[in-house]
Amino acid sequence: MMKYAILLIACNITLLFMPTSVSGEIRLTIGSDHWPPYELAEKDFVTNGFSTQVVEAVLKRMNMQIEGKIQLYPFARLEHHILHGHIDAAFSLSSNTERQKQCYFPAEPLIDSKWVLFIRQEDKNRLRFSTLDDLKGKTIGVVRQYAYTPAFWAFLKKENNYETVSNDEQNFIKLRSGRIDYVIAEYANALTILKKLGLSDELMPLLTQPVYKTELYVIFNKQRISEQFVNRFSDTLKAFKRTSEYDRIYENYFLTHPLDKVHFSHVCHRGNCAVN
Numbered sequence: 316m317m318k319y320a321i322l323l324i325a326c327n328i329t330l331l332f333m334p335t336s337v338s339g340e341i342r343l344t345i346g347s348d349h350w351p352p353y354e355l356a357e358k359d360f361v362t363n364g365f366s367t368q369v370v371e372a373v374l375k376r377m378n379m380q381i382e383g384k385i386q387l388y389p390f391a392r393l394e395h396h397i398l399h400g401h402i403d404a405a406f407s408l409s410s411n412t413e414r415q416k417q418c419y420f421p422a423e424p425l426i427d428s429k430w431v432l433f434i435r436q437e438d439k440n441r442l443r444f445s446t447l448d449d450l451k452g453k454t455i456g457v458v459r460q461y462a463y464t465p466a467f468w469a470f471l472k473k474e475n476n477y478e479t480v481s482n483d484e485q486n487f488i489k490l491r492s493g494r495i496d497y498v499i500a501e502y503a504n505a506l507t508i509l510k511k512l513g514l515s516d517e518l519m520p521l522l523t524q525p526v527y528k529t530e531l532y533v534i535f536n537k538q539r540i541s542e543q544f545v546n547r548f549s550d551t552l553k554a555f556k557r558t559s560e561y562d563r564i565y566e567n568y569f570l571t572h573p574l575d576k577v578h579f580s581h582v583c584h585r586g587n588c589a590v591n
Contacts, residue, residue: 342382343374343403343540348390351507352568353407353426353531360384365568366407366425370533372560373552389481391460400538407531411462414534419542421549423556424530430463431520433498433505435490442496444521453496454478456486463499464527483508491517499526503569 347367349356355363367385374381388396397405398417407425408414432455434442443449447470455477457463471477478495480486483505486498491514500508502520509515533552535545555561 342380344382344386345370345404345406346386346388346393346396346402347406348388348393350390350407350504351511352503356387359387361387365564366531366533368564369425369552369555369561370406372564373548373555376551376555377547390458391481394460397534397536400536402536403539404533404535406533408534409462409529409531414462418534418536419540419545420532420534421545421552423549423553424532425552426531428529428531429502430499430526430529431502431505431522432526433487433490433500433518433520434496435493436517436519438496439519442521443523444497444526445524450474450476450497452476454494456480456489456495456498458483458486464529467499467526484512487512487514487518 347354347361349361351364353364353366354361355367357363361367362384370385371381386402393405394408394414396402397408398413400417407428409428410420414420432444442453447467450470451474453476455471457471457477457479459479459481478489480489483498483500486495486500487505487508489495490498498505498518505520506515509518533548535548
């Protein structure tokens with residue numbers, strides 16, 4: 316009798332975390348974090364931002380509904396929830412080994428993303444970045460649970476030259492005060508944060524060489540969402556990105572600093588120049 320009771324409890328827990336069905340209509344539980352300009356939060360929910368508007372538009376084209384509102388989580392908790400099947404989908408995330416194990420990634424990303432190093436304006440003649448060797452003996456600010464790349468993380472751990480914080484804002488405040496030498500950050504997100512903090516004239520990106528380029532995705536938990544659904548989402552997203560509606564959303568957030576036109580004067584694909 317006990318084993319049947321345990322089985323019943325397990326089934327109820329599984330159903331608790333499955334997509335909600337109302338009158339036969341499937342509703343997705345979706346989470347994200349506050350990461351402008353991609354996701355903008357208001358109180359406990361993610362209500363706006365580039366990725367938010369794109370996701371909502373694609374789901375609308377698929378005649379899919381979101382259960383309630385897009386839930387707001389700190390990034391580490393967001394990753395925990397999507398990896399453990401507590402929510403159906405999460406955005407905007409890049410790919411890494413653990414996420415690939417637990418989640419489906421659409422073939423079509425939401426957008427390409429460029430990660431660069433930031434320094435103080437006063438250090439522009441002292442600090443540079445063209446290879447990882449330039450970072451030796453310097454302190455780099457990183458954010459807990461961010462994926463970055465295996466090669467970049469391996470370098471930091473070998474050199475033991477990094478400090479971890481909970482969010483990007485904390486890193487930029489530390490950089491301004493001189494407590495660290497570099498901050499690695501996503502380019503568009505960083506520019507938004509610096510403007511908010513009033514630090515745009517004090518801190519600057521090193522556009523001679525990106526640390527890496529990646530893609531940002533909506534990812535779906537494999538235990539809750541079928542691969543067929545993810546493929547349909549990917550096809551719908553790809554078609555949506557060819558529309559004028561998508562162009563309007565993109566221009567609304569990136570007209571001042573278009574991501575596809577960021578110029579890196581030095582691109583290299585050999586040795587430790589490219590951090591993959």
